[in-house]
Amino acid sequence: MDIGVTVGALLTLAIYSFLYRDNPYYKVAEHILLGVSVGYFVVTTITSTLVPKLFESIIRNGNFIYLIPGLLGALMFLRFSRRLAPVSRIPLSLIIGVGAGVAIPANMQAQIIAQVKATMLPLGSISNIIIVVAVLTVLVYFYFSREHKGIIGAGAKAGIYFLMIFFGTTFGYTVMARISLLIGRLQYLLGDWLGLIK
């Protein structure tokens, strides 16, 4: 029996003890997970991104222009100082601004133009009619600038039913996903650890 698998299995059982009730074994396991995952995250961020892109660019390749993003990044730690905290907003603004700038054409292309184009279907089949009606009525439902009365109200009501179908299918798939995670854990406990699955 692999010692690593045994350690993993015992920690798995400690987490599952929560199903009975909250207890110290679960709390210890939870905090071990928190510490180890944050540590992993920090190591990976430093070694995968900062070392090759920042430190090696400056030290090994002599690309001193990278001192600018390095300095901007370091400014973020000023959040811990009450007096200098506003300075940490400068690099944050850069990130938000870049995100806003690239989001506009991306959303326009991928989520509006392409999706509207795909909705322009020949109305020769019931499925195509339902697709067009569903998209329109759902959009009407999310239009809150006019009161949902009359024809807008009827459209919004129809939109709700299509949304319920969407939520239902998502729920069905969510149940499937959760059960799949349990299947994986039981395969680990019963197969990899106890050898009961042949």
Add this chain to the structure above:
Amino acid sequence: MLVQFFVPHRASTTLYEMVLDWVQIIYAFSLLVGAAMLVRHHAKTALRPSAKDRPYSLIVLSGIGIMLVTGLFSSRGPGTAFLWIFQNVQAPMQATMFSLLSFFVASAAYRGFRARNTQAIFLLAAAVLVMLGRVPVGEMITSYFPDGADWLLNVPSMAARRGIYIGIALGTIATSLRVILGIERTYLGGK
């Protein structure tokens, strides 16, 4: 970045690549700031002998310390302590945490998923059809289950999701324009 999309000139592309590069480095620092905040919180608790959660904070800090030592001062490939801890401590526990939800979903299915009105009936019917249509036993009972699930997913459900997407995209574009024009400043702590 918005203007660059429409200007394929070499200078524009060079500036674009440089900005993307810099943002990645700055963003990496922001992730480290988040980790530092967590360490600060647990360190404060650990340094107070009377704190109720002191032992747990010490566990968190020990976990972080062990991963930093094994990861930063030695290699991280196959056969190393860093990877062993990841594969046998972190991965099993995190997967188990998520799998707890399967039990709660079952409990909620019994106690909460009630068809109280017509809309709820639509929701539950769609859910049951997908749950039966996407497993082998449903396919064995009748082909209407998988065919029905396929139709539901590819027609009404897909269309509703598309409506949501278009709405979200319009909202995202509006918010992005507000950020660029300086109208939206909540991310800076403003109103």
Add this chain to the structure above:
Amino acid sequence: MIADQRNSASLQTRHFIFILVAVSVALPLIFKIGLPLKVTAEVQGAYDFIDELPEGSAVIFSFDHDTGTLPEMIPLAEALLRHCFKKNLKVLGLALLAEGAAVGDDNFRRIGNEYNKIYGVDYLFWGYRPQVTVAILGMGENIERVFPADYTGKDLRSFPVMQNIRNYHDIAAVITVADGDMPVSWVHYGQARYGVKVIPAVTAVMATTIYPFLQSGQVAGLIAGLRGAAEYEKLIGIPGKASRGMDAQSSAHILIIGLIIAGNIILIRERRRKRS
């Protein structure tokens, strides 16, 4: 006292349900049934796209998930990697979530060894990059600028597999194994701007999110959840953990549906009692 009795009664019901769930999943895993599985059009579409790629084509394989969803992600990744290696495609890996880096590196080495593939010649793992948007956009211009070195820290230009690969124009497809909305980001910033084909392999929770992109042709197929992985395993002819889990998936779903029906019978009875 009555409140305590009620609390202890609901406590017992909950625990009984938990035990039923565990048993409904465990028994079919131990005592294999082997129910037949049908392949859906979405998974077939993804399979056909990869199968029709010429030998030597380069594909990006992105591990965009954390360790919480490994039971779904690993079977998906393994089945797709096996197909790519079987087709002798050049596979270039990365991770857009930190935990995907260690998982991806391990999967590449394990599956690569199965097919006698050589690191740096047949496949390469670039490692992790934060900030999804910027990483995807950056690779559209110059991959080496985003990843100057591989996961082990070696210069990217030193690897033969990176010859003639500069950006998405040299990439046949991006396969994203994701547990969040990363495939949407790949479509927004990779497919929409640079035209690269995206094949999402997602956790079942995210499946309904991808269908609009499937219908519009913005993605080439969809492989969702453990079920999708089982279908893919059937297509490549190598059954694995996903195929084995389908019996348990069936029995658990029947249980959940039974619980929903039982709960609704109680609702109907309560309503009748109130009326009378």
